[in-house]
Amino acid sequence: MQTSLVEKLRILADSAKYDVSCSSSGGKRKNEGKGLGNAEGMGICHSYTEDGRCVSLLKILLTNFCIFDCAYCVSRKSNDVKRAAFTVQEVVDLTINFYRRNYIEGLFLSSGIFKNADYTMERLVRVAKKLRKEHNFNGYIHLKTIPGASEELVKEAGLYADRLSVNIELPTEQSLQTLAPEKNFKEVLTPMGHIKNQLVLVKEEKKLFKSTPSFAPAGQSTQLIVGATAESDRQILTLADGLYQNYQLKRVYYSGYVPVVTDSRLPIISTPPIIRENRLYQADWLVRLYGFGVNELVDEQNPQLDLQIDPKLAWALRNRHLFPLEINTAEYELILRVPGIGIKSAKKIVAARRFAHLTWEHLRQIGVVLKRAKYFITCGGRSLETREWDEEAIRRRIIFGEKGSRGNLWGSQLDLFQQAG
Amino acid sequence: MHFYTYDGSFEGLLTVVFEAYERKAWPDQIGREGEAPPGIFATHLFVHTDEAKAKRVWEGLGKKLSREAWENVYKAYLWEQPGFEMLIFRFARLVFSSQQKGVEENFADACVQKIAAIGKQMFREKHRMEAFIRFQRTQDGLFLAPISPDFNVLPLIITHFEKRYADQPWLIYDVRRQYGAYYDLERVSLVSLEEAPRGLRQGHLSPDILTEVEPLYQQLWQTYFDHVNIPERKNKKLHLRHMPKRYWKYLTEKKPRQQAHQPIQNKQVPTKLRQLSR
Numbered sequence: 001m002q003t004s005l006v007e008k009l010r011i012l013a014d015s016a017k018y019d020v021s022c023s024s025s026g027g028k029r030k031n032e033g034k035g036l037g038n039a040e041g042m043g044i045c046h047s048y049t050e051d052g053r054c055v056s057l058l059k060i061l062l063t064n065f066c067i068f069d070c071a072y073c074v075s076r077k078s079n080d081v082k083r084a085a086f087t088v089q090e091v092v093d094l095t096i097n098f099y100r101r102n103y104i105e106g107l108f109l110s111s112g113i114f115k116n117a118d119y120t121m122e123r124l125v126r127v128a129k130k131l132r133k134e135h136n137f138n139g140y141i142h143l144k145t146i147p148g149a150s151e152e153l154v155k156e157a158g159l160y161a162d163r164l165s166v167n168i169e170l171p172t173e174q175s176l177q178t179l180a181p182e183k184n185f186k187e188v189l190t191p192m193g194h195i196k197n198q199l200v201l202v203k204e205e206k207k208l209f210k211s212t213p214s215f216a217p218a219g220q221s222t223q224l225i226v227g228a229t230a231e232s233d234r235q236i237l238t239l240a241d242g243l244y245q246n247y248q249l250k251r252v253y254y255s256g257y258v259p260v261v262t263d264s265r266l267p268i269i270s271t272p273p274i275i276r277e278n279r280l281y282q283a284d285w286l287v288r289l290y291g292f293g294v295n296e297l298v299d300e301q302n303p304q305l306d307l308q309i310d311p312k313l314a315w316a317l318r319n320r321h322l323f324p325l326e327i328n329t330a331e332y333e334l335i336l337r338v339p340g341i342g343i344k345s346a347k348k349i350v351a352a353r354r355f356a357h358l359t360w361e362h363l364r365q366i367g368v369v370l371k372r373a374k375y376f377i378t379c380g381g382r383s384l385e386t387r388e389w390d391e392e393a394i395r396r397r398i399i400f401g402e403k404g405s406r407g408n409l410w411g412s413q414l415d416l417f418q419q420a421g
Numbered sequence: 422m423h424f425y426t427y428d429g430s431f432e433g434l435l436t437v438v439f440e441a442y443e444r445k446a447w448p449d450q451i452g453r454e455g456e457a458p459p460g461i462f463a464t465h466l467f468v469h470t471d472e473a474k475a476k477r478v479w480e481g482l483g484k485k486l487s488r489e490a491w492e493n494v495y496k497a498y499l500w501e502q503p504g505f506e507m508l509i510f511r512f513a514r515l516v517f518s519s520q521q522k523g524v525e526e527n528f529a530d531a532c533v534q535k536i537a538a539i540g541k542q543m544f545r546e547k548h549r550m551e552a553f554i555r556f557q558r559t560q561d562g563l564f565l566a567p568i569s570p571d572f573n574v575l576p577l578i579i580t581h582f583e584k585r586y587a588d589q590p591w592l593i594y595d596v597r598r599q600y601g602a603y604y605d606l607e608r609v610s611l612v613s614l615e616e617a618p619r620g621l622r623q624g625h626l627s628p629d630i631l632t633e634v635e636p637l638y639q640q641l642w643q644t645y646f647d648h649v650n651i652p653e654r655k656n657k658k659l660h661l662r663h664m665p666k667r668y669w670k671y672l673t674e675k676k677p678r679q680q681a682h683q684p685i686q687n688k689q690v691p692t693k694l695r696q697l698s699r
């Protein structure tokens with residue numbers, strides 16, 4: 001029995017790991033009345049995998065049995081793999097015991113489809129309900145909505161889950177038809193629409209009645225696979241932008257395609273497109289938090305993001321006529337657009353210049369990456385560079401360093417945590 | 422030159438600030454009781470901690486600072502690195518001498534920069550502890566976790582754990598500073614163990630004090646950790662940046678395994694690739 005629990009966990013964690021979303025932030029669940037757990041505020045990464053990804057939730061499948069046959073998926077019907085299924089109680093016990101030891105922030109439960117959509121969804125909901133009702137669990141719960149599940153079940157799921165997600169996976173209907181013939185856009189977007197409507201409704205009701213039960217307080221998210229099909233970054237970002245606006249998504253996750261199955265419909269690649277995935281995240285970030293429009297980052301002429309440099313620098317290089325900015329007077333919104341200056345630095349600059357005329361040294365202390373920023377700003381009317389550099393030269397100097405030696409370009413590009421600013 | 426000493430408490434340090442203002446004798450160095458004066462020409466003054474005076478200084482700072490900057494002063498005390506006392510003194514003096522509100526945003530001042538930087542460092546360490554603490558359940562139902570943080574952040578993490586684990590008794594013990602926070606289902610108190618349980622310092626509590634299912638859950642967590650990894654994406658540098666080695670000794674997932682978990686061979690590697698990698 002015990003060995004089999006370990007074995008089940010091996011199989012069902014292994015097949016869930018390609019779903020990248022591990023965010024546990026945005027919860028509002030407070031621990032009231034001495035229950036277990038608290039999912040207020042910022043999510044915590046309790047560990048990091050060897051590839052540097054955050055481990056914050058127990059992310060598993062309820063089962064990897066599936067009646068569907070999506071080409072990109074390890075769990076697809078025609079794939080010859082070990083299969084397993086947890087019982088509802090097993091998932092509940094694992095979650096509680098991991099949580100009590102401070103291993104995790106909560107549970108992210110997804111599943112292959114066994115029997116049919118509702119049958120599967122009903123079990124996912126049961127896990128969440130048990131955790132909340134029987135164990136007074138206030139940690140984070142993210143449930144994956146099974147495509148085709150009924151509206152009632154989705155509604156019930158939202159009563160217990162902090163976040164619901166419906167994965168779109170493929171950015172166009174056409175790709176979906178080739179790679180996941182049993183799915184279609186409508187089936188994915190319908191539950192997304194239900195969730196959105198319910199979110200709006202509950203928000204309205206809450207204004208009138210404080211006692212209205214919450215519905216997925218951390219909102220909904222989705223995932224797109226990048227690199228399994230031919231869509232451009234422009235198509236992907238435009239879709240994401242539409243989803244943010246029309247379905248009030250909290251996050252869109254981009255998952256670089258990892259070849260897990262052989263299939264003539266799929267591209268053959270040796271490593272997942274990690275850099276591209278990173279650029280998409282940076283662009284998404286710029287759109288959501290820095291006030292950029294998608295069309296400023298990618299357009300008809302440049303439908304792909306530049307892999308060598310981040311999208312903000314790429315934008316600045318294309319728009320050199322807007323620069324240089326005088327750091328002591330420029331508006332906050334414009335300072336935000338300077339490569340090498342992130343949100344925090346921009347705020348500090350605006351705060352600090354009330355007290356003193358800022359110098360280059362101040363900027364350095366504030367945390368501005370001058371190596372990048374210096375081509376785009378002046379300080380007290382003066383530039384740090386005595387020469388005018390053209391676009392190509394700046395690009396080269398930023399990528400390879402100023403001495404012209406070729407640094408470890410790809411190594412540093414892989415660094416997912418370099419400032420998007 | 423003036424050399425002040427105090428009993429090492431935060432209130433004591435605030436009293437030093439008060440006394441310095443009283444005497445208009447600005448310290449050149451501040452040290453803990455017993456510390457040797459910096460030179461034979463220093464005038465030495467030992468300050469007795471006075472709660473009322475400390476409170477006046479503390480509240481005075483509070484009135485002129487944002488909440489965050491105010492807390493940073495306390496964090497600078499818990500930071501414990503050489504020179505922290507003088508830094509706090511200089512910062513207090515800057516705050517009291519400025520007419521304008523919001524000096525904490527004057528990032529052009531070195532002292533303001535430093536306090537803000539310390540605030541950040543402390544926040545990071547606190548956050549790391551909240552993430553990396555691993556409880557082990559003992560036979561009497563206590564959830565026990567050793568820690569050994571770079572800075573003295575235990576006082577800063579108590580509320581977090583109190584909110585989160587309201588229905589289980591726990592003890593978080595700083596083995597370096599030899600004190601801990603104990604929650605008994607009612608309230609948290611600071612405690613010091615006369616004799617720490619065997620293996621606490623190493624993070625390996627002996628099996629006879631652990632509850633029966635503890636090893637199983639530790640094994641399950643290791644299993645999970647091994648299987649969420651995606652070998653194709655390996656990035657050791659990033660991994661180490663997020664989880665520096667010095668934190669590993671108390672991380673269950675980093676402890677030796679009975680059996681290493683290889684990724685499940687669910688995948689058929691595309692044939693063409695196999696040729697390439699040969």
Ligand code: SF4
Pocket residue numbers: 066067068069070073074075076077111112113180
């Ligand atoms: S429905 Fe989900 S689990 Fe089933 S094959 Fe498709 S992607 Fe995989």
